[in-house]
Amino acid sequence: MERIKALKQITKQLKDELVICNIGFPSRELYHVKDSFKHFYMLGSMGMASSIGFGLAMAQEQKVIVFDGDGSLMMNLGSLITICNQNPSNLVLVVLDNECYGSTGNQCTYASVTDLKKVAEGVGFQNTFIYTESVDKIDFTPVLKSQGPVFVHVKVKPGNANVPVIPMEPEEIKERFMNELKK
Ligand SMILES: Cc1ncc(C[n+]2csc(CCOP(=O)(O)OP(=O)(O)O)c2C)c(N)n1
Ligand SMILES: [Mg+2]
Numbered sequence: 001m002e003r004i005k006a007l008k009q010i011t012k013q014l015k016d017e018l019v020i021c022n023i024g025f026p027s028r029e030l031y032h033v034k035d036s037f038k039h040f041y042m043l044g045s046m047g048m049a050s051s052i053g054f055g056l057a058m059a060q061e062q063k064v065i066v067f068d069g070d071g072s073l074m075m076n077l078g079s080l081i082t083i084c085n086q087n088p089s090n091l092v093l094v095v096l097d098n099e100c101y102g103s104t105g106n107q108c109t110y111a112s113v114t115d116l117k118k119v120a121e122g123v124g125f126q127n128t129f130i131y132t133e134s135v136d137k138i139d140f141t142p143v144l145k146s147q148g149p150v151f152v153h154v155k156v157k158p159g160n161a162n163v164p165v166i167p168m169e170p171e172e173i174k175e176r177f178m179n180e181l182k183k
Contacts, residue, residue: 071109
């Protein structure tokens with residue numbers, strides 16, 4: 001399946017978790033399939049979704065779902081080590097792995113060779129999941145039942161959906177999200 005289908009299927013199974021989404025098309029697609037005041041679309045800072053999600057998980061008790069990309073995770077791989085050792089029980093890190101920098105034209109990453117789930121397990125993640133490209137329906141129940149930090153590897157086909165840019169300024173996205181957190 002392509003990234004947008006994985007986002008659609010996973011978000012359908014979420015309730016009111018906080019969501020941090022990776023830069024570029026993943027955020028555009030998530031906004032298109034489902035928008036919420038509980039979504040933070042991270043525009044600009046490639047690699048930082050996992051770190052932002054981690055900080056947020058440590059700072060409060062609600063469950064945090066991070067949608068990251070293979071290229072972005074590999075740009076900030078140290079984040080995995082910090083997350084694992086700090087052990088936030090309310091953090092789920094989902095890596096939508098299309099083996100490329102999809103948002104900038106599908107340039108290959110090393111994810112076709114480097115197995116990111118094995119990397120997470122090597123770092124020490126106890127709860128990891130894989131949904132391979134052949135999976136047609138993502139059952140997210142076991143993930144949501146697992147104690148965090150959880151690492152979820154979703155292999156997706158390259159391809160960006162034809163969806164428009166998010167019609168909000170970054171400041172607006174940030175303020176909307178922060179106001180929601182203060183509730
Ligand atoms: C530090 C930095 N380098 C490069 C970019 C340009 N850039 C934006 S998104 C992106 C690709 C992200 O790839 P990945 O995390 O795998 O997500 P995908 O788009 O494939 O879902 C790149 C290279 C950036 N925003 N910041
Ligand atoms: Mg990618």
